[in-house]
Each structure stands twice: as C-alpha cells, then as structure tokens.
Amino acid sequence: MCNSKRWLTGLLGMVMCLTLAVVAKQDVEAGQDYEIGSYIVCTEDTNLFVLPDCNEGVVAPIAKNSIAVVVENDDIYTKVNCNGAEGYLYQEFIGYDEALIAAYQAELLARSEEVRMMAAMIQCEAGNQPIEGQIAVGAVIMNRVKSLSYPNTIVEVLYQPNQFGPADSQLFASLLANDNIKDTCREAAKQAFMGVDNVNGALHFRRAGNKEGIVIGNHVFY
Template structure:
C-alpha cells in the first residue's frame, strides 16, 4: 500500500506534468520563467478553489435532496392520515345517524310509557274520587253487601267478597308501580343513548379538528418542498457554473504547462549548446572513482526513491537504459567522491535534472498517493532491485547525459581514452575524469 509522505496536489496536474517529463535527462536543473511559474501556481489555485466550490455545492445539493426526500415521505404519511381520518369521519357519521334513530325510538317508548302511566293514574284517581264522593252510602252498601253474603251464603261468602275488593285495590297499586318502574328504566336507557350520541358527536369534532391540523401540516410541507426545489435548482446552477470554470482553468493550465515545457526545452537546448562549445580545447585527466565494493542495503523508502529517479531519467529508455541509470546512481552512492546516502546523492545540487526541476518530487508524491494509479513502471522497479547488488552494465561510470546535442563529448572521451557506453539516448562515462583547458 502506498504511504503519503508528501503534501497532496491535484492528480490531473501531477499526471500532466509527468507526461511531459518522462525520459528527459541532464545534469543541469532547467527552470521555467518566474512569470510562467507564477501563472501556473495562480491558475492551479483558482482551479482548486473552483473544484472545492463545486464540491461544496454538490454536497449542499445532496443534503437538499435528502431533506426533500424526507419531506416527500412526510407528505405521503400525511396523505395516509387524511384518508384514515376521512374514513373515521364517515364511520362516525353513520354511527351518529344510527344512534339518533335509537334515541328517537327510545324517546317514543318513554313518551308511550308516560301516557300509559298517566292513564293508569287517572283511572285510580277516578276510583278514589268515586269512593270519596259516595262516602257513607258506599260504606253502608258495602256493609249490607257483606251481611247479605253472610246470611245467604255463610261466613265464607262474606270473606270472599272482602278478599275480592282487597285484590282489586292491590292490583291497581301494583300495576301503577310496574308502570313507574318501566318508565324509569326507559328513561335511564334514553339517558345512556343520549350520552353515547354526545360522545360520538365529540369524537367527530375531535376527528374534524385533527383533519384540519393535518391539512395545515400538508400545506406547510408542500411549501417547504417547493422551497427545496428552488434551492436545488440554484445549487445545480452553481455546479454548472463551477464546471465551466474548472474546464476553463484546466484548459488554461494545460496551455501554461505546455508553455513551461517549451521554455524548459529551449533552456535545455541552450545549455547543451553551451556545453558543446565548452568541450572544445579540453584535456581529459583520469582519476580514482573511489568506489567501495561492499554491499549496500536500502530501506523500502530508499527503493522507492531509486525506482522513481530511474523512471524520471530513463522511463522511455528500455530495460538496459534503466539499468544503466540505476548503476550510475549506485556507483555514486558507493563512491567517496559523493554524499554517503542515496537521497543525498539524488538531491545533490545541479546533478540530476528531475530533482532540480521538481519533477522527481511530483512522481514521488504520486507514487505515495493511494488515489493515483501507479506511475513508476514495473521495469523501473525491477531495475532498482537489480542494481542494488548486481553487476553494472556500465562499469564504474559515474556520469551520464543525453549525448546527441554534444557530439564533441564523444570526441574528447575517445581522445582521452575514457571508456563510454551509448545506450539509446544516453551516453555513460566515468565522472572521475575532469576537464581542463589546454
């Protein structure tokens, strides 16, 4: 797994820069003009700001869509509640109608019972009034009736007449009491039915009130939903604007990177021409490379440094060219003429062009970014592993460069008897030779 050891920069910018520099080699660090570099840095910042603004707008839009979905779900629940309340109201209306009919029927029964009770009461009043109005005559008649019954039929007949009269009076009283009890029961039933109807009416009122509340909530949710739609449309407009701005800044950045590459190329050609001119009239003097033959162990991070520099210097030079560059680097690490650590050798001033121009760090950073696919090729990793303990394919060479722009270099090397190797675009030779004017 890659480890992040350097600050993160834009993936696209890294990849574009890397595409421009793979395979270029020289020992001089060429820089673009300050103006172009400032424009690149400014454009890069503006592009990153636009991408951040776009990301923020997309996040805000996503949050709004989530809130909108929740509101839509809430509205659906309210619609279900409204349907349920309408059903309850319909059922209550039917129940109230049925209860009203029961109350009316019970009221009619109470009224009929009252009428019967009134009739019985009037009949009793009439009998009592009749007995009162007849007074002694009625009493004498009764006594005469009882005596006659006793004389003609005996004592038993007289008792029968008296018992009959008592039964009539008792019957009237019992019947009146029964009607009063029946009326009381009907009145109690009527009161209970009235209470039930009142409860149904109250329940209907509460249900209607709840329905109004749900309608109010639906209206508020509908208004909120409309507001979310407006805000989402606004964010979509912002995202579209940021897309256009990112596209514009990307195009400008590509143009500036191409301009920087052209400036570097021009500087490289100029430096090569100056180096070629400086090679005229020099003598090569041999010296000791002071290379130790002991084993060298590199950490995982140092292996990453080595493979990355091989890629930057010889990524397009084939396996032989990559091995040769790797051996030159390791020869310097082993030599007492150079710093005693791999990273110090790679970053020594004015030696390896990718380190001086910053392109080495760009590739190194990309290799440690989990979000960027591997850039350093497998062949460069294999070369790095091979040169740590293997036999050099360029002997004790400590120096290399592109040879085509400096043909006089070959002439001078041959004249001085210095071995050299040409592998594709590079010439490898012993850096322990020095050059002095004749």
C-alpha cells in the first residue's frame, strides 16, 4: 500500500506537476504571500513570465480559470506551476475558486486511476516484455483514445468488447484489486499517457509472426 501511495503521488506530479494537497481558502490581496504548494486560480487570460517582471520574457500563456500551484512568493508576482510550465504570475490575476479547484482535483484522481488501469492491462498483455514493448502496448491504448474509430477514454478503450481480452480476466481484476502491478508497467503507462509513442500511431498489436509492422519483443504493432 505504501508503494502504491508513493506511485500515485509521483504520477500526479508527473502528469500535472502538482500535488493533491487540499488547501484552505485564502483571501486574495495584491502583495500577500501564498502558502507554498497551495492551489490558486488565474482570474484573467495572461502570461507566466520568466522573472517577476512583465518585461523579462514570457514562459507560456495562462488562460482564465486555469489552476496552478504556488512555488514561490514575491512582492508583486507569485511564482506558480501550471500544467508543467513554471513562471511568475501577476498577483492581481490570482484568485481562489473552491468549486473549480475541487473539480480539478477530482479530474486528477480520475486520470491517475485510468493510468493505473492501463498499467494493469500492460502487465497482462506484455508483462514479460522489455520496457519498450510495454510502452508500445500503452501507446496503442492511447492511440485508440485519440482515434475517432475508438472510444475517447482509457477505460472505454480497455473494456471495449472483443478488443483487450484480459479486461474480463481474473488476472486483470486481481492486479487492480491488490495493486501489485510491476514498476516497469507503471512507468510504461505513465510514459504512454504523457505522449510517448514508439509505434508510430499503431492501433493494433499481436504476437510477432507473419504480420508486417513494428516488431518490439514478441509483438508486432500495426
């Protein structure tokens, strides 16, 4: 269970570069300090800046109602991390919306569970394969999520009838129930979820043999 909790924390940090800490509501005033690690809401379409000075270059745009995590306080700007982009946000554009933040946390939890399910499926399909082959299975799952020909969520892709055989197996159910998923399969799922695609968009795989495609380990991807 401890390993599971550490993995969950690491996954959420990698996916969104955030934590799941629940924070107390804060008053929003220019020049105030915000608790490091707390969630804030951007109240306007604006930019994250390289330094606490709007003339020193832009890291990335940040949209209204985006959720970010406080990294560091400054007099007029607050350094935040939003979807992996870290920069300074003008404090007048910082607010707090309990409903938005709660919805965001729920979304993070849902995504983390989907990735855990993908890791379990990778173990069922390619648990004895090298990490490249495990990532490849994850890539097929994510490619299907992106494809208009398949469902648009990981869960629906995994449970689509007559597709992933292990979805209805005792092994798959046991891996999820006991959370005894191999570390390599967890890592493969995270990488695939983050966009790693070592099969060039392939939507299918099978045991290597007569089928043409990308061969990785004992599987061919096509």
